[in-house]
Amino acid sequence: MSLLLRWLGVAIYRLGLHRPLIWLNRRTPRVLAYHACDEIESEFTAGLNINTPPTTLAAQLDFLASCYRVVPLDALERGNYPERAVVITFDDGFRSVRENAFPQLVARRFPATVYVVAATMANDHLVWVNELNWFFRRHESRANRLASAQFGLPNGTSAAALMRFAQADASPEQIETLLQRLGEACGVDRHELARAARMHLTRDDTADMAQHRITFGNHTATHANLARCSEDRLRQELAAASGLDVPALQPSLAYPFGRFTDRTRSVALALGHKTIMHIGGANRPLDVSRVARTPVSTESPAELFAQMEVVQPIKQLLTRVLGRHPYGYTGDIHGDV
16 A cells, blocks of 8 residues: 555656645645664664665755745644644654754754654663664674574564564563673673764754754653553653753654553653654644654655655545544554554
8 A cells, every 4th residue: 555655656746746736735734754864874774764865865855945844843832834844853863963964954944853862862872773783783693593582482583573573562671681681692892882883962962953953852761662661661761851961952752663552642741742753644633742754764855755745644544534543553552663
């Protein structure tokens, strides 16, 4: 379904019919979810579909400049945004955003919001997904064996399947135990690995970026899957941003992996978050406590248009017609990895 809709959107773009469709959807604010912006993927990010190379980003930003109005995040909270509004966000607080995306945003005077992971800002911890990805690529056999045992999966389970399980089904405690065992078994000092990689923004980076219309939001303490957290762990993860010395910090939360429970949402709102970012869907109507975001990586402008104006809106419409949750979620755990 998604592939057919993407092809349809690309065809509309290439036929020069994209502007009328954008105009028809002009009152629906769009929000984009980026992650890394590296020239070449590293062993920490390769295969995760989270990187947008700088040249690709430039083409996408030029497309946005020609067809939309890029606005700051707080415009959604105020309800004060123009037609064809787009908000740009980046998850995980990668340093590559400072190095490669930030200059492009400044050159176009585009605002954006970066969601930071509290534990990474001294660059002595990695987001666990990137660290585990590195172990799978650098120590594949040992990592596969230990991860299969930790998750109770059969020997021979592929690294890709193990990573999917880790993101969707593993608890934070299982992940922490696995990474500790991997570090010991492979002779890797995990803190030194993080310091050498320098993957994440520092407080000085955020201070510089804040002078140029870049704001920051909460992406939890450790990038834990909030749907798999205990009550105490959930509160610790969500409250971590309050202790950060980060300028232009907004009362906004982005769920890691887009996954949450109804309890997650109620705790997040009780802690003062005004906007909460999902993954997928369309903002029809806009609910600032359930903001739909279009995930972006290496799309061409035609493919980005297709995702924004065809794939996500039609998928949301179909789920509503079928009587399911407007974001396509079922059961108590919501969201997709």
